[in-house]
Amino acid sequence: AQRVTQPEKLLSVFKGAPVELKCNYSYSGSPELFWYVQYSRQRLQLLLRHISRESIKGFTADLNKGETSFHLKKPFAQEEDSAMYYCALRESSGDKLTFGTGTRLAVRP
Amino acid sequence: SQTIHQWPATLVQPVGSPLSLECTVEGTSNPNLYWYRQAAGRGLQLLFYSVGIGQISSEVPQNLSASRPQDRQFILSSKKLLLSDSGFYLCAWSAAGHSPLHFGNGTRLTVT
Numbered sequence: 001a002q003r004v005t006q007p008e009k010l011l012s013v014f015k016g017a018p019v020e021l022k023c024n025y026s027y028s029g030s031p032e033l034f035w036y037v038q039y040s041r042q043r044l045q046l047l048l049r050h051i052s053r054e055s056i057k058g059f060t061a062d063l064n065k066g067e068t069s070f071h072l073k074k075p076f077a078q079e080e081d082s083a084m085y086y087c088a089l090r091e092s093s094g095d096k097l098t099f100g101t102g103t104r105l106a107v108r109p
Numbered sequence: 110s111q112t113i114h115q116w117p118a119t120l121v122q123p124v125g126s127p128l129s130l131e132c133t134v135e136g137t138s139n140p141n142l143y144w145y146r147q148a149a150g151r152g153l154q155l156l157f158y159s160v161g162i163g164q165i166s167s168e169v170p171q172n173l174s175a176s177r178p179q180d181r182q183f184i185l186s187s188k189k190l191l192l193s194d195s196g197f198y199l200c201a202w203s204a205a206g207h208s209p210l211h212f213g214n215g216t217r218l219t220v221t
Contacts, residue, residue, distance in 0.1 A: 009150065032207055044153075044199065044212040086153060090207065095141050095160055096168070097210055101152035 002027040004089050006100035013077050014108050021072040021103050023061075023087030032090040033063055033070040034097065039083045047072075047085070057081070077107045111136035115200045115213030122220055128173075128187040130216050132200030135181065140202040142183040143210065144175055147197040156198075159183060160205070195220045 003026045013019055025031060035047040048056045050063040050070060061072045070087060087100040115132045122128060134140050144156040155168045157175035165175050172191050176184045183200060197217050201210040 006152075034209060036210075043214050046209045046211075049209060088153075088210075095203075095205075096143070096155055096158050096166075098155070099145075099153035101150060 002031070002089055002091060002098050004087050004098055004100035006085075006087055006103050008103045009101070010104045010106065012106040012108065015079055016076050019072075019074045019077045019081070019105065019107075021085050021087075021105065023070045023072065023100060025068050025070065025087075025089050027068075027089060027091065029092045031092065033061070034088040034090070035059070035061055035070075035072050036086040036088060036099075037083050038086070044086070077105075079107045079109055081105060082107045111202070111211065113200065113202055113211055113213045115216060117216060118214065119217045120219070122190050122218065124192055124220055125189050128185070128190050128194070128218070130185040130198055130200075130218075132183045132185075132213060133181055134202045137181070137202070137204065139180060139205060141205060142177060143201040143203075144183065144185050145199040145201065147199055147215070153199065157185070190220045192220050194218065 005024045033050040036044050037047040038044045059074045061070050063070050084102050084104050086102045088097045090097050112135045141160050143158045145153045147153050159165050159177045162177055173187050197215050199215045200213040203210045
């Protein structure tokens with residue numbers, strides 16, 4: 001069965017520092033990977049997906065099939081980036097998303 | 110545009126009482142519908158999903174059930190709540206095919 005691992009429960013950085021939120025997955029096929037974000041008092045929302053290969057709010061994520069990773073990166077963190085981040089995987093033939101346990105990012109001034 | 114409504118926002122129920130959480134989607138047809146439970150340290154656990162009316166897939170054995178009586182309505186139910194059913198429940202929808210999920214605001218359920 002597919003599995004998504006986010007090893008860090010909490011990541012705390014200073015404003016302006018680089019950020020990397022780790023995500024590793026286990027799946028034998030060709031997965032589709034997503035990052036979702038939940039800001040305080042807001043609903044969970046899509047941040048980006050690997051097939052789009054775009055940068056959203058300065059964040060990027062590259063699918064590395066060799067390392068089975070989809071780490072989320074931003075070169076300079078902002079205080080408004082503080083939120084809960086979830087990595088998710090969809091099987092190539094499936095309709096459901098499997099989520100990781102989430103990483104809380106805290107950006108300090 | 111598409112919108113998803115989930116209610117109630119919060120609910121406090123005694124052990125042994127029934128449960129009914131409702132989710133509706135507007136602005137789209139034949140969506141895939143999902144119920145997740147979000148727990149601290151455990152992430153989002155998929156409970157049920159549906160790709161059409163009357164089609165329900167259960168992901169984990171539990172005290173809950175789901176139904177889809179109409180195309181854009183998804184209901185999460187229980188006949189008798191347990192303390193362990195307390196949690197934050199999220200409904201979501203996606204277009205058929207490889208589309209991202211769109212989440213509702215969630216329901217905070219406390220079983221006392």
